Amino acid sequence: MTFGQFLLVAVLAVPGLGAVAVAGVPADRAARLVGTVAAGLTLLAALPLAAGDRGWFAWSAGAPAVRPWHQLDVPWVPALDLRFHLGVDGISYPLVVLTALLTLLCCGYTLWRVPAGGSGRALVALLLVVEVGILGTFLALDLVLFFLFFEVVLLPMYAVIAGWGGEDRRRAARKFALYTLFGSVLLLVGVYVVVAAAGTADIVALTGGAGLSRGTQLFAFTLLALAFAVKSPLWPLHSWLPDAHTQAPTVGSVVLAGVLLKMGTYGLIRVAVGVAPEGARWAAPVLGVLAVAAILVGALVCLAQTELKRLIAYSSVGHMGFVLLGVATLTSTGIRAALIGNIAHGVITGLLFFLAGAIKDRAHTGALGELSGLRETAPRLAGLLGFAAVASLGLPGLAGFWGEAFAVIAAIEVGGPLWTTLGVLAAVGGALTAAYFLRLLRQVTHGRPSPAVGRLAPTLAGAELTAWAPLVLLALAIGLAPALVLGIAEAPVDALVEVLP
Amino acid sequence: MSVQSVDHVALLPAYLAAATAVLVLVTDLMLARPGLTRAVAGLGALATAAGAALVGAGGERGTFCVEADCSYVFGGRAALVGALFALLTLAVLGLSGGHLRAGRAPAGEYCFLLACAMTGGVVLGAAGDLITLIVALETLTLPLYVLVGLRRGSLASAEAAITFFVVSVVATTVSLLGAALLYAVTGELHLGRLGTLLAERPDLHDLPLTAAAATLLLLGLAFKVAAVPFHAWAPATYDGAPLPVAAYLSTASKLGGVVALLAVVTAALPADLTGPVLALLAVLTMTVGNLVALRQRRTVRLLAWSSVAQAGYILAPLGALALTAGRTGEARAGAYAAALAYAVLFVLLELAAFAGVTALRPADADGGTLDDLRGAARRHPWLGAGLGLALIGLAGLPPGLAGLFAKVTVVRSLLDGGAGWLALVVAVNAVIGLAYYLRLTARLYAPPVGAGAASAPGAGRGAAAVLVVASVVAVVVGFAPQLVLDLTAR
Numbered sequence: 001m002t003f004g005q006f007l008l009v010a011v012l013a014v015p016g017l018g019a020v021a022v023a024g025v026p027a028d029r030a031a032r033l034v035g036t037v038a039a040g041l042t043l044l045a046a047l048p049l050a051a052g053d054r055g056w057f058a059w060s061a062g063a064p065a066v067r068p069w070h071q072l073d074v075p076w077v078p079a080l081d082l083r084f085h086l087g088v089d090g091i092s093y094p095l096v097v098l099t100a101l102l103t104l105l106c107c108g109y110t111l112w113r114v115p116a117g118g119s120g121r122a123l124v125a126l127l128l129v130v131e132v133g134i135l136g137t138f139l140a141l142d143l144v145l146f147f148l149f150f151e152v153v154l155l156p157m158y159a160v161i162a163g164w165g166g167e168d169r170r171r172a173a174r175k176f177a178l179y180t181l182f183g184s185v186l187l188l189v190g191v192y193v194v195v196a197a198a199g200t201a202d203i204v205a206l207t208g209g210a211g212l213s214r215g216t217q218l219f220a221f222t223l224l225a226l227a228f229a230v231k232s233p234l235w236p237l238h239s240w241l242p243d244a245h246t247q248a249p250t251v252g253s254v255v256l257a258g259v260l261l262k263m264g265t266y267g268l269i270r271v272a273v274g275v276a277p278e279g280a281r282w283a284a285p286v287l288g289v290l291a292v293a294a295i296l297v298g299a300l301v302c303l304a305q306t307e308l309k310r311l312i313a314y315s316s317v318g319h320m321g322f323v324l325l326g327v328a329t330l331t332s333t334g335i336r337a338a339l340i341g342n343i344a345h346g347v348i349t350g351l352l353f354f355l356a357g358a359i360k361d362r363a364h365t366g367a368l369g370e371l372s373g374l375r376e377t378a379p380r381l382a383g384l385l386g387f388a389a390v391a392s393l394g395l396p397g398l399a400g401f402w403g404e405a406f407a408v409i410a411a412i413e414v415g416g417p418l419w420t421t422l423g424v425l426a427a428v429g430g431a432l433t434a435a436y437f438l439r440l441l442r443q444v445t446h447g448r449p450s451p452a453v454g455r456l457a458p459t460l461a462g463a464e465l466t467a468w469a470p471l472v473l474l475a476l477a478i479g480l481a482p483a484l485v486l487g488i489a490e491a492p493v494d495a496l497v498e499v500l501p
Numbered sequence: 502m503s504v505q506s507v508d509h510v511a512l513l514p515a516y517l518a519a520a521t522a523v524l525v526l527v528t529d530l531m532l533a534r535p536g537l538t539r540a541v542a543g544l545g546a547l548a549t550a551a552g553a554a555l556v557g558a559g560g561e562r563g564t565f566c567v568e569a570d571c572s573y574v575f576g577g578r579a580a581l582v583g584a585l586f587a588l589l590t591l592a593v594l595g596l597s598g599g600h601l602r603a604g605r606a607p608a609g610e611y612c613f614l615l616a617c618a619m620t621g622g623v624v625l626g627a628a629g630d631l632i633t634l635i636v637a638l639e640t641l642t643l644p645l646y647v648l649v650g651l652r653r654g655s656l657a658s659a660e661a662a663i664t665f666f667v668v669s670v671v672a673t674t675v676s677l678l679g680a681a682l683l684y685a686v687t688g689e690l691h692l693g694r695l696g697t698l699l700a701e702r703p704d705l706h707d708l709p710l711t712a713a714a715a716t717l718l719l720l721g722l723a724f725k726v727a728a729v730p731f732h733a734w735a736p737a738t739y740d741g742a743p744l745p746v747a748a749y750l751s752t753a754s755k756l757g758g759v760v761a762l763l764a765v766v767t768a769a770l771p772a773d774l775t776g777p778v779l780a781l782l783a784v785l786t787m788t789v790g791n792l793v794a795l796r797q798r799r800t801v802r803l804l805a806w807s808s809v810a811q812a813g814y815i816l817a818p819l820g821a822l823a824l825t826a827g828r829t830g831e832a833r834a835g836a837y838a839a840a841l842a843y844a845v846l847f848v849l850l851e852l853a854a855f856a857g858v859t860a861l862r863p864a865d866a867d868g869g870t871l872d873d874l875r876g877a878a879r880r881h882p883w884l885g886a887g888l889g890l891a892l893i894g895l896a897g898l899p900p901g902l903a904g905l906f907a908k909v910t911v912v913r914s915l916l917d918g919g920a921g922w923l924a925l926v927v928a929v930n931a932v933i934g935l936a937y938y939l940r941l942t943a944r945l946y947a948p949p950v951g952a953g954a955a956s957a958p959g960a961g962r963g964a965a966a967v968l969v970v971a972s973v974v975a976v977v978v979g980f981a982p983q984l985v986l987d988l989t990a991r
Binding site for chain 2: 075076077078079080081132142148151152155158162163170174177181182185186188189193196221280
């Protein structure tokens with residue numbers, strides 16, 4: 001076993017064993033500490049995955065379109081074509097690191113504050129299980145294994161929402177579980193449509209179509225795209241998202257918005273587009289139209305929102321619309337825009353949900369009408385909110401800019417009346433995004449302090465700053481040096497685009 | 502006519518099972534100590550399981566043969582089925598502690614009847630002709646009529662027994678009529694010969710009478726697995742029966758129906774006749790079962806309707822036979838193996854679920870309403886976790902990996918057979934199913950309201966032990982499903 005393979009296993013085993021350890025430690029605070037340490041070790045194991053022989057400068061014709069830096073491949077259930085096949089490359093690596101980082105921040109945050117509803121110990125254990133599922137999804141190079149990890153996330157996340165959520169948590173959690181299960185069962189059928197036709201579930205071998213007939217590809221892509229559209233979520237399958245994000249506890253919302261949605265967009269790029277490229281080409285216009293509809297609908301709904309967390313949740317619909325637009329162009333620019341958009345959204349929306357949670361915890365309300373003048377009583381909190389909102393609306397120099405700008409550029413580059421219109425409409429959606437975030441800032445931070453805001457103390461807890469600082473820095477770093485993400489994604493994305501018909 | 506030689510080794514598991522029944526009766530008569538009687542029955546069941554495994558390991562043996570066709574064939578699949586029946590009987594004996602100690606059922610008769618049912622199950626797996634098959638199935642079912650009604654002073658129990666009896670007798674008559682018509686058409690009873698004859702003589706195959714006979718035989722057997730539209734007896738019977746007997750009904754009795762159906766469909770009847778009927782049954786069964794289960798307020802009724810739905814998933818792979826692509830040799834073998842694999846995994850999880858309910862309810866109580874289990878997992882974390890795992894497994898989601906792989910096996914075999922539409926029906930049904938499994942599981946972890954809910958479980962260590970063993974096996978099989986898939990593919 002090479003060092004890289006050891007790391008791949010460690011990235012999944014450490015949080016898994018950590019969850020067991022957390023469940024086994026009887027003292028609540030000690031258990032939370034153990035969980036945080038496990039999440040930290042996971043991040044430490046994930047970071048060096050980038051080291052080692054990349055080999056992508058020496059590509060030759062005939063090499064597969066997916067060339068992982070490290071991989072591990074052992075049989076698990078031969079009768080179901082299931083192999084325990086893990087690997088990491090430039091498309092998955094940033095998401096792996098983001099997942100490990102956000103989980104660490106969330107676990108650390110629970111050391112300081114446990115949301116009402118249940119024991120902090122159980123919450124940390126569940127977060128770690130969710131982490132295993134998400135990381136497994138990003139690392140899996142076997143279709144069936146991918147599906148398996150995709151499913152692992154569902155119930156722990158349900159439990160997080162149902163156990164520690166807001167007032168309407170039961171309904172929101174149930175809606176989340178049923179919607180996403182609907183997505184995953186379509187994924188299951190889609191996966192076995194491919195496996196039955198190709199006789200293998202190896203993503204490396206399948207990427208590029210692997211001689212699947214056109215009919216099979218269209219059917220498989222329809223199923224897979226529907227499955228990922230529920231998870232991403234793509235309008236009009238998004239209606240689980242606002243409820244789940246609004247009702248989930250702060251750490252739950254951060255993980256949900258930060259990385260869970262990315263399983264959908266990642267799956268779309270790696271599995272749906274990779275395995276059924278002809279299907280992708282065929283469905284691209286539909287995907288593009290839906291993505292732009294999501295951008296516009298998300299923005300318009302946000303303009304009418306009166307609740308802080310709900311507004312941020314709906315803003316995710318719009319942002320993921322940009323990501324999906326990028327994927328739908330099926331060009332190198334577009335897919336790279338989607339990847340950096342994914343990461344930027346994870347960082348910024350994670351931060352926004354942390355801040356929204358902090359405001360709601362302090363003011364005991366999230367209604368925008370009852371919040372105003374935050375900068376008078378809590379200037380630091382207001383400043384951070386301003387930063388995050390501006391980053392999210394896509395100000396150049398911050399992380400949110402690249403994904404949205406390049407998604408529009410990619411659409412215009414594809415050309416033709418349809419894609420040009422889509423690009424223009426998406427740009428209009430971008431402007432609307434700015435409008436609702438500025439409206440949010442005007443309502444919350446400016447004006448005379450409302451009674452709820454007037455009581456706030458100006459200080460921020462150390463734990464909060466510790467949790468937020470990495471996200472602020474990352475939003476800046478990715479904004480100033482997008483090559484951090486784009487650089488490592490370039491080669492694998494080019495390889496993927498090459499095999500598209 | 503030559504004198505038949507009888508292979509007593511092949512019959513060993515059946516002898517062991519029958520001997521268990523006799524020994525239980527004698528022990529009860531001589532010593533009259535309920536604990537001892539139960540122990541003897543348990544040991545007998547264990548010996549039967551071991552015997553089945555041993556004989557099965559030695560390759561296929563047939564007896565009561567006419568030329569190449571045997572009425573009793575003990576091979577790998579028969580060994581698996583026999584061992585399963587014996588182990589299920591053992592588990593149900595474990596669950597019965599509270600019920601028997603409460604003194605509302607006579608221990609001797611109870612154990613004797615269970616052992617008789619086990620004998621039927623063991624023979625059923627090895628049946629090689631239609632008469633053996635139907636007689637074995639009746640031997641399995643007949644003791645259950647009595648067991649369901651064996652609860653002194655319970656009107657619900659008596660009603661359940663009558664419902665079950667009447668419906669089941671009608672079902673048997675229907676299958677017998679089917680078998681008789683089949684005999685009238687072909688002059689054969691051996692499953693293998695029926696299959697060859699119908700394949701070789703298309704003129705017989707096209708007779709309306711053949712189609713009618715095949716359909717009647719299938720429908721009669723469909724009663725036993727509680728497939729829609731022959732399911733109405735199941736919820737009433739399960740709910741009226743004592744919990745351990747309900748567990749036996751929903752596991753062993755259902756397995757019996759599945760084994761009988763598989764035997765007939767695999768060997769005897771042409772796939773183009775059975776396929777459409779089975780596809781229709783599967784779709785109706787899972788959809789109706791799941792939809793009605795959504796509305797249930799009583800735990801056992803919810804489990805009963807869910808087990809109706811699960812019967813639909815078991816039948817689903819056989820539904821692929823309706824299409825030409827599903828009738829190629831490989832797809833057929835895959836479909837039978839998938840149906841059996843699903844049945845095995847389902848039986849395991851269903852047993853764990855019933856053991857969980859039994860363990861969390863007061864001694865000799867019925868299943869109660871869903872609210873009676875509210876907060877149970879907070880008071881008894883391990884028992885609650887076991888029951889939760891079983892329910893999630895039945896829904897087919899991680900961490901219930903055994904159930905997930907069961908669903909995956911079904912979907913895979915359907916797509917290999919080209920029945921994508923049926924796979925989609927299964928998939929959508931899995932979503933509906935999650936809604937009520939989740940409702941029950943969430944109830945287990947909900948904060949208890951009011952007093953009175955804190956009643957201690959009293960079923961004792963037996964039920965807890967069964968739950969632990971079933972959960973451990975489910976977890977092991979969840980990580981290594983190949984074990985089950987290998988056994989069922991033989």
